[in-house]
Amino acid sequence: xxxxxxxxxxxxxxxxxxxxxxxxxxxxxxxxxxxxxxxxxxxxxxxxxxxxxxxxxxxxxxxxxxxxxxxxxxxxxxxxxxxxxxxxxxxxxxxxxxxxxxxxxxxxxxxxxxxxxxxxxxxxxxxxxxxxxxxxxxxxxxxxxxxxxxxxxxxxxx
Amino acid sequence: xxxxxxxxxxxxxxxxxxxxxxxxxxxxxxxxxxxxxxxxxxxxxxxxxxxxxxxxxxxxxxxxxxxxxxxxxxxxxxxxxxxxxxxxxxxxxxxxxxxxxxxxxxxxxxxxxxxxxxxxxxxxxxxxx
Numbered sequence: 585x586x587x588x589x590x591x592x593x594x595x596x597x598x599x600x601x602x603x604x605x606x607x608x609x610x611x612x613x614x615x616x617x618x619x620x621x622x623x624x625x626x627x628x629x630x631x632x633x634x635x636x637x638x639x640x641x642x643x644x645x646x647x648x649x650x651x652x653x654x655x656x657x658x659x660x661x662x663x664x665x666x667x668x669x670x671x672x673x674x675x676x677x678x679x680x681x682x683x684x685x686x687x688x689x690x691x692x693x694x695x696x697x698x699x700x701x702x703x704x705x706x707x708x709x710x711x712x713x714x715x716x717x718x719x720x721x722x723x724x725x726x727x728x729x730x731x732x733x734x735x736x737x738x739x740x741x742x
Numbered sequence: 743x744x745x746x747x748x749x750x751x752x753x754x755x756x757x758x759x760x761x762x763x764x765x766x767x768x769x770x771x772x773x774x775x776x777x778x779x780x781x782x783x784x785x786x787x788x789x790x791x792x793x794x795x796x797x798x799x800x801x802x803x804x805x806x807x808x809x810x811x812x813x814x815x816x817x818x819x820x821x822x823x824x825x826x827x828x829x830x831x832x833x834x835x836x837x838x839x840x841x842x843x844x845x846x847x848x849x850x851x852x853x854x855x856x857x858x859x860x861x862x863x864x865x866x867x868x869x870x871x
Binding site: 612613614615616637639641642652653654655656658659660663678680681682683685686687688691 | 746747748749750751752772773774775776777782783784785787788789791792795811812813814815816817818819820823
């Protein structure tokens with residue numbers, strides 16, 4: 585009864601973030617930031633953002649020199665949560681971020697790689713609900729929490 | 743006002759001043775590209791966040807205050823896909839008290855009346871020693 589999801593994957597295959605990340609993390613903004621695949625499960629994806637001198641932001645003053653800017657963390661979490669949606673859906677359908685809220689718990693430790701874990705906790709035909717955590721080594725001591733939604737733009741997720 | 747290393751590396755520049763508030767811009771390049779043909783939402787957010795901090799710094803400078811800024815959170819609403827062209831962003835301080843500030847920012851491209859994204863940014867103000 586429903587139109588088939590417009591996945592661009594070959595028939596019978598599911599979206600695999602470990603394969604897709606090879607391409608997605610090489611080009612564009614994610615590629616420039618140096619974002620890499622880290623791990624994934626049924627409805628979550630972890631990406632890694634290695635520390636780099638030119639990605640440093642305002643921190644909170646001279647005492648915090650070398651703190652990663654918040655912009656790259658937003659991008660990391662946008663990418664990780666986006667991929668978690670395709671991972672849960674299995675279909676690689678075009679979608680757009682509707683909104684994203686990022687709470688910064690603390691400054692990321694200078695020199696440390698930040699791991700962004702994105703999870704799709706609910707999928708409907710058109711909207712996906714995501715949340716995520718960024719940490720720099722200890723998941724129990726996060727750098728940031730995120731929550732947001734995506735919308736399938738050219739056909740349903742399911 | 744000095745832009746952060748991240749903002750400079752991304753290609754963000756101060757375009758002009760609008761009634762005391764800096765308008766920032768970023769040219770379209772591979773560095774800010776998301777899905778094919780579109781601006782990355784994270785790059786858009788980074789630009790708006792920088793514009794928000796710039797507006798806040800300008801407001802604090804007018805008051806003669808030197809504060810360290812610590813981001814608390816950001817909420818971004820994406821309203822239109824950004825395309826392969828120049829993107830602008832400007833922040834507007836909604837409320838800056840002694841300890842916390844709320845700043846709105848918007849991003850637009852060729853039509854100022856059709857913003858592509860809005861952001862609301864909360865910043866902790868810490869008196870500089």
